[in-house]
Amino acid sequence: MKNxxxxxxxxxxxxxxxxxxxxxxxxxxxLQNLRCEMLxxxxxxxxxxxxxxWEMTGKQRGIEQTAYQILVASTPEKLAxxxxxxxxxxxxxxxQSVHVQYAGKRLSSRDECYWxxxxxxxxGESSWSTPAYWSMGLLHYGDWVGRWIGMDxxxxxxxxxRFSRLxxxxxxxxxxxxxxxxxxxxxxxxxxxYELYLNGQRIGxxxxxxxxxxxxxxxxxxxxxxxxxxxxxxxxxATVLGNGRFYTMRQYKPYKxxxxxxxxxxxxxxxxxxxxxxxxIRTDESWKMTANGPIRTxxxxxxxxxxxxxxxxxxxxxxxxxxxxxxxxxxxxxTGEFEAQxxxxxxxxxxxxxxxxxxxxxxxYIVDMGQNMVGWVKMKVQxxxxxxxxxxxxxxxxxxxxLALENIRDAKVTDIYTLKGGGEEEWEPSxxxxxxxxxxxxGFPGKATVNNFEGRVVNDAMKTVGSFKTSNAIINxxxxxxxxxxxxxxxxxxxxxxxxxxxxxxxxxRPTIAYGESFIFDNGKLYAKWxxxxxxxxxxxxxxxxxxxxxxxxxxxxxxxxxxYLMIADMLHQQxxxxxxxxxxxxxxxxxxxxxxxxYMSDGYIMTKDSYGDWCAPPATIEAGRGxxxxxxxxxxxxxxxxxxYYLQMMQRFARLxxxxxxIAGYQALAEKVREGFNTEFFNAEGAFYGExxxxxxxxxxxxxxxxxxQEAALVNTIVKIIEVENKGHLSTxxxxxxxxxxxxxxxxxxxxAYKLATNTTYPSWGYMVANGATTIWELWNGNTAAPTxxxxxHVMMLGDLVSWYYEDLAGIKSSRxxxxxxxxxxxxxxxxGLDFVNASYHSMYxxxxxxxxxxxxxxxxxxxxxxxxxxxxxxxxxxEKSVTEGGKKASSANGIKFLRMEGDRAxxxxxxxxxxxxxx
Numbered sequence: 007m008k009n010x011x012x013x014x015x016x017x018x019x020x021x022x023x024x025x026x027x028x029x030x031x032x033x034x035x036x037l038q039n040l041r042c043e044m045l046x047x048x049x050x051x052x053x054x055x056x057x058x059x060w061e062m063t064g065k066q067r068g069i070e071q072t073a074y075q076i077l078v079a080s081t082p083e084k085l086a087x088x089x090x091x092x093x094x095x096x097x098x099x100x101x102q103s104v105h106v107q108y109a110g111k112r113l114s115s116r117d118e119c120y121w122x123x124x125x126x127x128x129x130g131e132s133s134w135s136t137p138a139y140w141s142m143g144l145l146h147y148g149d150w151v152g153r154w155i156g157m158d159x160x161x162x163x164x165x166x167x168r169f170s171r172l173x174x175x176x177x178x179x180x181x182x183x184x185x186x187x188x189x190x191x192x193x194x195x196x197x198x199x200y201e202l203y204l205n206g207q208r209i210g211x212x213x214x215x216x217x218x219x220x221x222x223x224x225x226x227x228x229x230x231x232x233x234x235x236x237x238x239x240x241x242x243x244a245t246v247l248g249n250g251r252f253y254t255m256r257q258y259k260p261y262k263x264x265x266x267x268x269x270x271x272x273x274x275x276x277x278x279x280x281x282x283x284x285x286x287i288r289t290d291e292s293w294k295m296t297a298n299g300p301i302r303t304x305x306x307x308x309x310x311x312x313x314x315x316x317x318x319x320x321x322x323x324x325x326x327x328x329x330x331x332x333x334x335x336x337x338x339x340x341t342g343e344f345e346a347q348x349x350x351x352x353x354x355x356x357x358x359x360x361x362x363x364x365x366x367x368x369x370x371y372i373v374d375m376g377q378n379m380v381g382w383v384k385m386k387v388q389x390x391x392x393x394x395x396x397x398x399x400x401x402x403x404x405x406x407x408x409l410a411l412e413n414i415r416d417a418k419v420t421d422i423y424t425l426k427g428g429g430e431e432e433w434e435p436s437x438x439x440x441x442x443x444x445x446x447x448x449g450f451p452g453k454a455t456v457n458n459f460e461g462r463v464v465n466d467a468m469k470t471v472g473s474f475k476t477s478n479a480i481i482n483x484x485x486x487x488x489x490x491x492x493x494x495x496x497x498x499x500x501x502x503x504x505x506x507x508x509x510x511x512x513x514x515x516r517p518t519i520a521y522g523e524s525f526i527f528d529n530g531k532l533y534a535k536w537x538x539x540x541x542x543x544x545x546x547x548x549x550x551x552x553x554x555x556x557x558x559x560x561x562x563x564x565x566x567x568x569x570x571y572l573m574i575a576d577m578l579h580q581q582x583x584x585x586x587x588x589x590x591x592x593x594x595x596x597x598x599x600x601x602x603x604x605x606y607m608s609d610g611y612i613m614t615k616d617s618y619g620d621w622c623a624p625p626a627t628i629e630a631g632r633g634x635x636x637x638x639x640x641x642x643x644x645x646x647x648x649x650x651x652y653y654l655q656m657m658q659r660f661a662r663l664x665x666x667x668x669x670i671a672g673y674q675a676l677a678e679k680v681r682e683g684f685n686t687e688f689f690n691a692e693g694a695f696y697g698e699x700x701x702x703x704x705x706x707x708x709x710x711x712x713x714x715x716x717q718e719a720a721l722v723n724t725i726v727k728i729i730e731v732e733n734k735g736h737l738s739t740x741x742x743x744x745x746x747x748x749x750x751x752x753x754x755x756x757x758x759x760a761y762k763l764a765t766n767t768t769y770p771s772w773g774y775m776v777a778n779g780a781t782t783i784w785e786l787w788n789g790n791t792a793a794p795t796x797x798x799x800x801h802v803m804m805l806g807d808l809v810s811w812y813y814e815d816l817a818g819i820k821s822s823r824x825x826x827x828x829x830x831x832x833x834x835x836x837x838x839x840g841l842d843f844v845n846a847s848y849h850s851m852y853x854x855x856x857x858x859x860x861x862x863x864x865x866x867x868x869x870x871x872x873x874x875x876x877x878x879x880x881x882x883x884x885x886x887e888k889s890v891t892e893g894g895k896k897a898s899s900a901n902g903i904k905f906l907r908m909e910g911d912r913a914x915x916x917x918x919x920x921x922x923x924x925x926x927x
Contacts, residue, residue: 045348045531050143050193050229052346054113057586059104060123060135061853062874067902067920069874071101073126077134078110078119085120085137092119097126103875104583104827104851115149116191116276117142143229143346144193144274150344152288155334156247156270161297168258169308169418174301174437175269177334178244179293180324183236185279190236192243195227195344196271198250199437204235204243206323212351213464214439217498217535218251220555221266221340223542226347236277243287244322247271248304248437251557255307256507264557270337294331301436307507308418309399310435314426315391349531350467352498354381358461363454366407366446371454373445378782378800380441380494380504381464382421384434389451391427396420396449399442401505401799409446412794417507425451439464441494441505441800443781466496471849472526474812477842480765480773481812484783487775488809491782491802492523499536499555503785503798510553511536514567514618515803518745520574522809523802524581525819525848533574537587540571541594548601552617564617564641565602565649566742571595572656579663582851583827589664596669599653603676607650611676611683616646620702622804623740624770624787631788637796644688644697645742648706651680655711684712694720701728702743708754709746722754729759736770737763744806752815752836760815761838764808772808817846817857822879827851831872834881834912835859852876856921866926874919881912884926889913891925 045051058076062069075097077090084091093110103125113119119142122135144150157175165171192209194202196216202209209230216226247269249255254265275287300316320326361376373383378401387395399419400409411419419440423433447454474485495501499511500520523529536554543556550568552560572595578584606615619640625631654677661669688696688703694717697703704725707713713721729735739747751760767773770787778790785801786792814820818835821828828850835844835857843860853873860867872878882897884890887905890897890913897915898905904916913926 047139048348049141049191049231050227050346051140051348052143052145053348054142054145055108056140057105057107058121058123059106059851060125062103062125063853064874064919065921068918069127069920070918071103071125071127071875073097073099074103074106074123076106076121076123078108078121080118080120082120082137085122088134101875105585113142115142115145141191141229143227144344147344150193150272151274151286152272152290153336154270154272154339155289155291155293155295156268156337157295157297157332157335158268158337163302164297166257168256169416170253170255170257170305171303172249172253172268172305173297173303174299175247175295175297176244176299176318176321177247177271177293177295178242178321178326178328178331179287180240180242181287183238183241183277183285185281185283186238187233187236187277188280189278190231190233191276192230192232193227193274193276194230194245194271195225196245196247196269196273197221197225197266197340198252198269199248200271201246201436202230203245203322204232205237205241206320207235209235210351211353212467213354214250214352214437214497216347217349217351218555219342219539220264220542220557221252221342222264223342223555224345224538225340225342226345228347228351232275240324242322242324242326243273243275245271245273246299246301246436248301250306250437251555254557255305262558264559266340268337270340272339289334291333291336293334294328295334296328296331304435304437305418306438306509307416309420309422309440310438311422312433312435313424314431314433315424317426349498349535352464353467354462355465355467355493356463357384358463360456360459360461363456363459364407369448369450371447371450372403372407372409373447373454373459375443375445375461376781377461377490378441378443378494378780379461379463379490380800381439381462382435383445384432384460384462385423386430386432386458387423387425387450388430389425389427391425393425393427393451394449395423395425395447395451397423398446398448399440399505400444400446401442403444409444410794413797413799414505415507415795417505419505434462439497439504441503463493465493466498466532468496468532469528469849470526471528472813472847474817474844474846476816476844478765478840480767480776481816483776484764484772485809485812487772487780487782488522488802488805489526491800491805492526494782494800495802496527496529496532498532499539500532502803503801505800506798510558511539511555512553512567513540513550513570514552514621514741515801517566517570517573518807518810519802519805521577521581522805522807522812524577525809525813528849530578530582530584533578534584534587537571537574537578537591541591544594544598548597550598562617563602563606563615565613565615565646565653567617568598568602569649569653571598572653572660575660576656580821580823580826581828583829585663588660592660592664592666595657595660599657602650606646610687611647611680612643612687613646613650614643616641616643619645620700620740620742622786623702623743624738628769628788628791632791633793634788635793635795636786642697642703644684644703645706647680647684647687648710648712651677651684651712652710654680681712685714689713689717691717693724695724696721699724699728700743701725701733701738701747702740704728705739705743705746705750709750718754722756725750726756726759729763735762736766736768738770739806741803741806744804744808746807748807748811748815752811757815757836758838760811761836761841764811765840772804813846813848816841817844818859818881819846819848819855819857821850828855828873829876831855831876831878833857833870833878837861837883847871850876864927866924868924868926870917870922870924872917872919872922876919878917879906880915880917881909882915882924882926883911884913885911887913889927892922897924
């Protein structure tokens, strides 16, 4: 078992900060259990030196930690007695409150660790926090007992062809627990997907578990405390295995689609008795199994079929007659390494009620959820035994009011439920998900109403950490659409789309978008896992695929898609202050860059290989794109060379952060040669443009710093002319250029033009999608007229840098580059004509950041919250320092505020933690 995961954990902190021997009143500072990157009280981790984090809150200003002490104990009793038998850090003089690495005794499999912390500020010492907890998983291959079980064959009702049908496999075992139970935990690897039961009770609220991986490289296990469900005497443990990505959705293209065999599992139930003895219930041939249960097929593309007549009441409880079941067989284990799952489970995160149910024709209804969502439908139905209800899913309707299914390709997206009869029945699937707004329901007995259906919204159970509202309705709706699109495509990996026969973790969809996503969702653990997926997919020579995990064997060798590997690591450092992913993946990044240079860099330092170009750039007009197939590749050496230069700059920073300073000079020297080669090959000095004078080409040269300084202003003018004159105030960028357009315009003096792009409602724009009924983000700018073969209505790739621009530039919530993870916050919101207020928040690693500003005639008000143990540099629009007040006082003399300077029309202040209310003229 490798100890290469770098996960942080959050502690529940409480207690008041008391002053040291001063006799003064207690300072009102608390240590709170709020959100941050870390898991809370996790079971079964496989990191032997985990990192710990906590948050501090309080009403007073300027709270800054000066020291901490951590105790980690092997029992709650020892911790309560302040005995840190695993680790006592002692008093450590430091303001570090996130990513503090455990440095105690060596931890072993199944160890339990109870911990607490207290902190010091300039005002005194806190009391100990409320205890928190983590447990260790099975750290070594030899810690797992028993063998893998399954059944490596089809059953008569299964089919293995283009549209494969494979029924769920049910497993059960009864056993005796002869003594009084102290504690019990289950460690399970259920592939592809599992549901776990103990004595008839479902264990956990996770769905579609475990997280998907390339099972030939690594497999994830989950750990559950089942002490409450286990009892002395007779017990029954049971599982259902679905197919997931293990038995892949399409079997007819083995050259493209990876498949890993039939579902299988390894399970250990470890029981500790009060007399000190331990017993292990393991998977072996004593387990019984059947595939002749109610789930007749489950296929992520095609749907799930459930025959309630085949239900087996009590199958997962003691006393069930399983004589007709088969004996489970030993099967070959997957070749992937066993790893604890350290990213969130998928869960049912929300339930929607339909906005309407309309009869399309006799016996057929269209259910409208009112929102393009991802998950499934829970149905209530009453009818005769053998009645069959069919549910088919789509994102949009055609002009006849029927499902528009052309964009789904050959996915069947159909669930079928067969009734058992005898009263009202409730059902929802177990092992599929759909991307949809509309559901066609046929065969429904009786009259269907909105009360018969619920939309179950399913995504990774990460916390929502951002809120954002402005005076502009279009911006607000695009943010809402972004929220729904992003969450829907979180499925243990970042998907491109959730509805058609694809649903793949394309690297090119996420390099910059993931950065914006992090302002809305706590996505740090998901993307740390994804970096591991990319590393596992890397070939021995250094090549990185376009899709990771590499469920599709696409290794096209291009800079923009594969380079996401570097950009995600950079995002995790910038947004979460997490250096470990860069440290872990630096050698693999370096290997990939060297591979590309060796194979594709010309003597003139041009990177000659690109695969997709500026993917999905918009047609010139909405009519010009009518019926057009967007699946067109336009490789660009300009793009690949520009990105090569950008990555060389990034690798210099990574080398500095990871102690690889010896690499920096080489990166610097090569970058300068690439820059010279790029300008020699692509720059038209007379016209002040690059390449073919496309907007994307010019944006990359500008934002990456490739343009000669003396030509910078001219290039900015060229970009502005393209947008304002040629494009009539619109963008013309695809997935590459859209990642840089908002920041380029803002940083080089035209935020007003960026705002125009953000608020347009005519084609092509985000607002055009809204104006045409979108409730998520389209794959294509012309999604309403393009050919349907590649036309998803729930993609996020075209968000580019829009969401990060919302939070950083409109709201003014940005982490500094020097003190990342929002240890130091930069707050400099744009003042744009037409935008009257922004009210936003972001819950960072340190706590909640708020920015609520408003313009009223000649008055500017700004309410700010800065979390404890951080500082903020704020730029307040003002004519002078004297014109700024805070809480009714001159700002520079107010508590917790330090005036730094006037910078143009901004008064610049440094703030300690606290809540502030500024007014400026």
